[in-house]
Amino acid sequence: MTEEPPAETETHRRLETELERLRHRATEMGTLALSMVHDGWTAFRSGDLALAQSVLDRDTELDRFDQDVEHEVIGFLVTKQPAAGDLRAAAALLKSTTHLDRIGRLGFDMARIATPTQGPDIPEDILTLLDAMDQTVESMAQQSFQAMERADAELARALFPRDDEVDWKHRQATRLIVRELVHDPLLAPRLSGTLLVARHLERIADNACKIGERTIYAVTGQRRAEYLPRHPYRPYALETRSGK
Numbered sequence: 504m505t506e507e508p509p510a511e512t513e514t515h516r517r518l519e520t521e522l523e524r525l526r527h528r529a530t531e532m533g534t535l536a537l538s539m540v541h542d543g544w545t546a547f548r549s550g551d552l553a554l555a556q557s558v559l560d561r562d563t564e565l566d567r568f569d570q571d572v573e574h575e576v577i578g579f580l581v582t583k584q585p586a587a588g589d590l591r592a593a594a595a596l597l598k599s600t601t602h603l604d605r606i607g608r609l610g611f612d613m614a615r616i617a618t619p620t621q622g623p624d625i626p627e628d629i630l631t632l633l634d635a636m637d638q639t640v641e642s643m644a645q646q647s648f649q650a651m652e653r654a655d656a657e658l659a660r661a662l663f664p665r666d667d668e669v670d671w672k673h674r675q676a677t678r679l680i681v682r683e684l685v686h687d688p689l690l691a692p693r694l695s696g697t698l699l700v701a702r703h704l705e706r707i708a709d710n711a712c713k714i715g716e717r718t719i720y721a722v723t724g725q726r727r728a729e730y731l732p733r734h735p736y737r738p739y740a741l742e743t744r745s746g747k
Contacts, residue, residue: 532568533648539610558614595721647714659715669708
């Protein structure tokens with residue numbers, strides 16, 4: 504005769520199954536948010552206003568995802584009353600949805616400032632650097648979603664060195680843009696959007712790292728200060744590539 508599993512084991516299994524479903528729902532929201540980033544940058548780069556409008560139209564769906572996932576996680580907390588690790592996982596997931604929404608909104612903001620002539624008028628070295636930033640931050644966002652869905656703390660930890668590289672590229676992009684503005688102030692109307700885009704891309708990377716932090720907390724119970732002490736800050740003008 505097969506023995507019945509202990510009640511607490513079966514309860515934990517049901518909770519974990521529900522958490523897996525909720526993590527998958529959050530990942531679906533992340534996929535939508537990332538599509539807004541990808542298409543928002545593409546629309547800005549190419550001056551494609553039809554694509555930009557499609558990004559803006561996705562904002563309603565992103566809001567609905569945000570509300571639905573939040574409602575489902577709160578329902579899980581209220582009805583299942585999880586404890587210990589399951590409670591941490593649900594709380595971390597609830598906070599992660601805020602960062603998922605912000606990622607999508609930053610894609611929305613890039614699409615909103617697209618103009619028919621903006622992309623082609625960006626100097627080539629600035630465009631190349633922004634392309635590189637976009638590729639990195641999209642990859643980081645995807646990595647953060649994977650870490651969240653798999654509850655993989657090590658994959659989440661691997662985000663932080665990549666964020667330092669994005670920060671460096673952001674400052675380089677800012678310097679290049681300011682150089683162009685000093686050289687020819689008449690470029691200001693055409694280059695103003697690039698400053699915003701560079702900042703939006705940097706913020707997307709920051710939000711990916713925040714999702715990683717939530718994942719590490721869910722899995723280990725550790726806060727960022729316990730595994731990644733803050734490095735000393737200095738004025739950007741004094742930074743070097745090797746000594747950020």
